[in-house]
Amino acid sequence: MKIVVIGGSGLIGTKLVNTLSEAGHEVLAASPGTGVNAVTGEGLAEALTDAEVVVDVANSPSFEQKAVLDFFETSGRNLIAAEKIAGVKHHVALSVVGTDRPNANTYFLAKLAQEKLIKESGIPYSILHATQFFEFVGGIAQAGTQGDQIHVSSAKFQPIASDDVVEALADIAVGTPLNGAAEVAGPEKIGLDEIVRQYLSLKNDNREVISDVHAPYFGTEINDQSLVPGDNARIGKQTYSNWIRKPGNLR
Template sequence: MKIVVIGGTGLIGTKLVNNLRQLGHEVVAASPRLGINTITGEGLAEALVGTQVVVDVANSPSFEDKAVLEFFETSGRNLLAAEAGAGVGHHVALSVVNADRLPDSGYMRAKVAQEKLIEDSKIPYSILRATQFFEFLSAIAQSSTDGQTVRLSPALIQPIASDDVAAALTKITVGEPLNSTIEVAGPEKFRLDELVQRFLSANNDTRKVVTDIHARYFGIELNDRSLTPGDNPRIGATNFAQWLGHQAKAA
């Protein structure tokens, strides 16, 4: 089966491309630097010739509200139109748990807009909403740092290893279209402030986390349902301690 992975050179895309190739599929890793651009349309029609499945794991280069919305809407429209022209039978997309419940976030509004384009198209689809990746913890800490202090909410979070997101996407990609949205999350829940402190300590980072119930998470105030999945999500296999161990070995 020929599969095109949009964003195929990124964190999730690279893992997904490798997984699918190991299963024997013909996989095209698509990205602007490889000559396939969903914003300009460059190389898109050519890449989709003979393609059965397209997986979109691309991310916006800017998280500014207007820019991120324009990215996901423009990319989504161009990609879905090209898929319709090529007769693609399954569109798979990666989104974020609770995107529709966090309207104060420009990024989440953009992901909801992307999801709506997919749902309104005539192409059979599957949308996987994932919780935050363990790999994102460094960026979370950095975004909340002032000097040697990291101010964070104690809201619950149920993060997941990127390997497990890629594994879930692999199963969906080679399966029949779901024509619905499903969730995937890690096996453990944590308090965000406590988890980031554990992450910093494990990396010998001397910054200290200060708990603040009103601390903003990329511009939004959190509660215990903001970063956790609904009922019966798919659950990744890797817990936080295992992920830390893998990171240490890789380093």
């Protein structure tokens, strides 16, 4: 089976390409670095030739409101058009838990627009909603930094190891299209403020973490329901406390 991974050189894409290749599939890592650009359309036709499955894990280089929306809408339209010509049988997309919740931030709304294009394309599809990756905790801390303090919401979320996301994506990619969405999340529910404290402690960073229910999460106020999955989510294996202590994971 030929599988094309759009965004194949990123965090998730690189791991997914390796996982699917090790399972015996013909896998093409597609990214601007390999001459395939979903935003401009460059190289798409050639990359998708004879492909049965396309997995889109590409991410916008900018989270600015207009830029991120343009990225996902433009790349989504170009991919769908190329897939129809190539006869692709299954479109898989990685999205985020919470895109359809009230008060979604601009990034989530851009992902929701991408999902709408996929659902209306007529191509059999599967969408995987994942919670935030463990690798993203440092970014959460950075976003909340105000001088020597870090202001973070105390809202609960259920972060996940990227390896567990890749495992779920690989299973979906070689399976029957869902024509719907599934969720995947980590095994533990924890406050954003709590996990940032763990992260800083392991880095010997003494900055104070201020728990604030009104602290925005990338521009939007959230609550305990904003970032957590539903009851039927697939649950990953790795806990944050175990994952963060593995060599190379604390950055």
